[in-house]
Amino acid sequence: MASCSSLNFTAISSKPQKPPSSSISSPPVQRPFTSHLSFSKSSSLHSDQTLFRTHCGILPPPNGAGFVVFGCARKADPLRIMISGAPASGKGTQCELITKKYGLVHIAAGDLLRAEIAAGSENGKKAKEYMDIGKLVPDEIVVTMVKERLNGPDSQEKGWLLDGYPRSSSQAIALKEFGFQPDLFILLEVPEEILVERVVGRRLDPITGKIYHLKYSPPETEEIATRLTQRFDDTEEKVKLRLQTHHQNVEAVLSMYKDITVKVNGSGSKQEVFAQIDGALTQLEQKQGKLGTVVA
Numbered sequence: 001m002a003s004c005s006s007l008n009f010t011a012i013s014s015k016p017q018k019p020p021s022s023s024i025s026s027p028p029v030q031r032p033f034t035s036h037l038s039f040s041k042s043s044s045l046h047s048d049q050t051l052f053r054t055h056c057g058i059l060p061p062p063n064g065a066g067f068v069v070f071g072c073a074r075k076a077d078p079l080r081i082m083i084s085g086a087p088a089s090g091k092g093t094q095c096e097l098i099t100k101k102y103g104l105v106h107i108a109a110g111d112l113l114r115a116e117i118a119a120g121s122e123n124g125k126k127a128k129e130y131m132d133i134g135k136l137v138p139d140e141i142v143v144t145m146v147k148e149r150l151n152g153p154d155s156q157e158k159g160w161l162l163d164g165y166p167r168s169s170s171q172a173i174a175l176k177e178f179g180f181q182p183d184l185f186i187l188l189e190v191p192e193e194i195l196v197e198r199v200v201g202r203r204l205d206p207i208t209g210k211i212y213h214l215k216y217s218p219p220e221t222e223e224i225a226t227r228l229t230q231r232f233d234d235t236e237e238k239v240k241l242r243l244q245t246h247h248q249n250v251e252a253v254l255s256m257y258k259d260i261t262v263k264v265n266g267s268g269s270k271q272e273v274f275a276q277i278d279g280a281l282t283q284l285e286q287k288q289g290k291l292g293t294v295v296a
């Protein structure tokens, strides 16, 4: 008999049987008997769709028919992804493309911190002191902030894409202790000389939230060009400090997720980079969401 971990449907018996207890990972599902159960997954999942995983269950016998079907009930269990990379490695751009296709909630540690700064909170003031010198903001500020966001009903329902966290082993451990485990850890790799050039020319449209680059992705109109802003830490001097911090920490973080890490070459066009990520996510979907058919 196939087990639930193999994600296959299985066994139909002509008389009622009890399943081995180890094959049940969720309570019996009460649903009418059907002679043909077809669980098919759409080939691609879009923003309003959720990845499903299988859970073994029992379909009760029909009145007098004497059949018991061990099937797999479907339970929504959305994707949980982490994305990491040096400053300006393209995390923001790729996160936009990923969330658009997979409907995950994008949680960026840097954005949460900048929101605290903009709100003028005590945490924001303290965070800015560290961000100004390209250092990691202390865990007592960042960890709680991220945890609350991950616990939000939207993240729980749709799944999450965590960007820029964890940046140290202590942050990874904290997350694990809170019960958050990713399915995939994406590392964007880009040569350093490209990174500095990308950072220095990076600009943000505060109205649309769109990211531009003065040379590689200039604003479409003069009106947009005049309202573009630059992040306070996007200077050459500060990006070099941020890169140093990144290099000091990345190996420790990677070592905690080595079994689920996919390294992506981030130096191509945004579509080329996304194609690699999309491939990895599609594979993950197939591995986790493979659903079969059972005929009674």
Ligand SMILES: Nc1ncnc2c1ncn2[C@@H]1O[C@H](COP(=O)(O)OP(=O)(O)O)[C@@H](O)[C@H]1O
Binding pocket: 085, 086, 087, 088, 109, 110, 111, 113, 130, 131, 132, 134, 135, 136, 137, 138, 142, 163, 164, 165, 166, 167, 171, 233, 242
């Ligand atoms: N997980 C984190 N832990 C501590 N500090 C962080 C974290 N994420 C972001 N920061 C702070 O915010 C700054 C900006 O981060 P971010 O917006 O992700 O940009 P980048 O990845 O380009 O540095 C970092 O240089 C760091 O000071």
